[in-house]
Amino acid sequence: MKLKNIGTCLAAVLTLATSCKKVIDKQPLDLRTEETVWSDPKSAQAYMNRIWYATIRTDYAYESWFGLYAGPFNTGEYVSDNSVTRAQRGTGGFKDETSVKDVTANIGAFDSFVDLRRVNLAIDHLNDPETRTKFTPSITDDMLGQAYFAKGLIYFARARNFGGYPIIDKTLTVTDELKLKRAGIQETYDYTISLLEKAATLLRKQPLSGRPNKSAAYALLSEVCIHGAAYIKYDMLNGGKSVDLTPYYNKSIAAVQSLTAEGLYSLEPQETYGKMFNDLSYASGSPKEIILAQLTPPNIFPVSNDKVIELNCFIPVFFNDLLTDAVKARYPGNTPFTGFVLNAGFQSIAPVPKVVDETFYIKDLDGKARRWPESQLFAKYITVIGTKYTLNAQANADGIKDVTELMYKNRDMRFYSTIAYDGSTYFNNKVDMRIGGNMHPRSYKVLSSAQGAITGYLYKKGIPETRSWLFGDITGWYKIGLRLSRAYLNAAEAYMMLGDNAKARELINLTRTTHGGLPALTSETGNDLWKIYMDERNAELILENDRYFTLLRSGIRNGAEGIPELNFGAVRELEIAADGKSYEFVNLPFDANVNNYNFNRHRYLLPVPKVITDQNPNYLPNNPRY
Incomplete structure (x- = not known):
């Protein structure tokens, strides 16, 4: 996505909120209706800007599913093997086995449907013939595409944590049955895939004003398909029905082929690779590779607000x-x-030396x-x-x-x-x-x-x-959600799962040689190729909320038991002798107790909290192994 266009996205939401407040100040409350939002394309698009982030967790200072935290459970980058984290981040329980066994906690993340209601309301209005006439079909179709994209992202985010999730395909009213039934893993992923396929047919080709385009839908679809296939296999390993996974891998590959055919993106040259992440002026221009990103607008948030800026997490x-x-x-x-x-700096996240050497x-x-x-x-x-x-x-x-x-x-x-x-x-x-x-x-x-x-x-x-930088400095920053390189690596994984090592090597070589400057792969196969692929993917996507979920897929491929990369025990500090003649690995000077990796098989999915299943038995059975 052309990032120069997306600075208005969150700003538009804030502006809309301000304008609504003015209406409330000057007019009776009953004049602030849905019709106000859907009265013209501009106000409707401001609503959609909020919707497709899906994503923004206003309960946690605008943190999004694209960020390091990856949702309420921190089951993303912070608990991968990439990074040491401070005790204040509360991630220690997810690096061992404590928190995931507590089936009474974390109620809100599962039993919260506000994002889905917002999307379904938008779909209702955008399918209204009156709206289509007022906005013109092309504008309405693009907004519908944004709504389906957002809904697909919501379901993918929930499915990665919980597997099966209730499918809500309409706006619920008080007359509907509200004790929803929980869909199975395959049904949830099939529904998510269908949403993104709809989005791809409706979204405009060219990116505009911070909105997802066709390419974004294809890029996200490529990952949903490989992750969904892995978790359908997980269900099979735990007694679920047998499913042919070939169509899922073929869909992932086809999505990347469609993305490539759009012809909008290319890999960033090696000499400017780092500028995509470290140079805001460059990244907010026209990077060749970034398909979708979340930009926090400038002059709103201080550096101390690390849930938004994240700069403070590193320094x-x-x-x-x-x-x-x-x-x-x-x-x-x-x-x-x-x-x-x-x-000033918080430094709540730092690289694990073992992973640096391997990646x-x-x-x-x-x-x-x-x-x-x-x-x-x-x-x-x-x-x-x-x-x-x-x-x-x-x-x-x-x-x-x-x-x-x-x-x-x-x-x-x-x-x-x-x-x-x-x-x-x-x-x-x-x-x-x-x-x-x-x-x-x-x-x-x-x-x-x-x-x-x-x-x-x-x-x-x-x-x-x-x-x-100072804590009080006001700035903006962005989180990359989808890049062309990520889509290429998704397709490489799909090819490997189908046994086509030659095609997989071809795609791995695109990032390996262009960005890494490493010699091309030639004949690697089997476990050697898988190890190289896992290392290549991490070198390319480290800190982009990918590693943990990739390791889960790898674990499922190997039988859904242990994951060695998440089961190496205590993190060690690299300590180089003063004279530079030697080095060793020593105990961490701080927070060693929350950086001890002991993976157990419960972590492939999180449980539906018991208090929720007590209220609604339709959410049972719980996830496998709980």
Whole structure:
């Protein structure tokens, strides 16, 4: 989507709310009716702008299903294996097995149908012949497409958490049976797919004013189909009826083919890949690749409102006077930071070192690309002694004096725009994550999880390193929902599920070579190809609310029991020796108790809360394994 057009989206909602308030101030309340909203296309479109976000959770400061939190349960990026989170985020229970066993909690997320009612009201009005005549058929069809897109997004968001969900295909009244029946998993996904197929036939081709277009419907459909197929299989593994999943994978592939045929989007060149996420002026222009994003308008929200801006989730506090005298003395003029500094920052999310090493491949001695710990470079130059990884005699003979020269050279190009590492730049500062360095978490006078690189790495993706941000600064930011690269990878997964490795490699190579600068795959198959695909998808989509759900699909493919990537125990901090000759993995300095990964099979779906099933037995049976 052309992001320069979407800044008005939420602003239009706020404007409409303001105008409604003026009507209330000046006229009797009974004049504020549905007819007021649907009296002309502009007011109706303002209503639709609110609808298709679906999405915005006004109970949580405008957080959306596109954001890191991914809904009321935080079952998205925050609980994937990518990131350490602070205790305040309340995600610890979803990294082990505690919260999902509580079938009495989290009532509102399941038993809340306000978004669906808003959409159904819109569909009623847009199917009214009088509205179609007043607005013209082309405008009405596009709005209907937006409504079906929004409804598909709502159902996908609910289905990812709960599997089966009540299908509400009309606006309910007090005379309807309100003890709704819960649909099964297949029925829910089939309904979601049908909504997006309708949306694709109705939406306009060209993006306009922040609205989803045909391409957005195809992109979302490609993911709904592969995720739905996985969960229909999950139902089968738990005693459900046997279903041929081939049509779902074929639909995913066909959706991407239709998206490509629209001809509006292309992969962003490698040299500007990072600007899609880190440069607001560029991203709000005309990126080649972004199909749909949520933009919070400028000059409304402060940086401290991390539910909207999210910038504050990534950045630590750092300025010279926070550091100990011994650390400052290591730098010219006792000034470790000579670029921008940050006097405020929350840093509630930071990269997990294990995942960094597995996700961002290094170009190896034989010209292939591998995970760093599995590389020929590692085997040749690193000796493991106890818990320490040390440069060996061969490294010394070949002139390698610092382990970071070896570890961080010739990585996947996305690494450099996604991760801040030892010796890199961050807010125009050279940052040292090693012991005694300006970003080591124990280099500060008063230790705090908001200071330094608490895992040995920081996120750069999604951060405009253009100024010294303050909590009170008013700004806007955006969350990317759908990109062309994501759709390509969806189709690659579908091809692999169908056993067509050649087509899968072709699609994986598009992002791997264009964005990552890695050598193309040639003949990889089986488990090797699956591992590469999972790593490639994470390198491409890290922090875009994808990883956790991709891991769930992978777990189902392997029998719906354990998921090794979510069952590795305690997260460890990467700690590089002051002299750069070695590194080791040590206990996290903060929040270790909420960053201990122990996956159990209950987490494939969340339960319908018991208090709800007590009120309405039609929601039973509960999800498998509860």
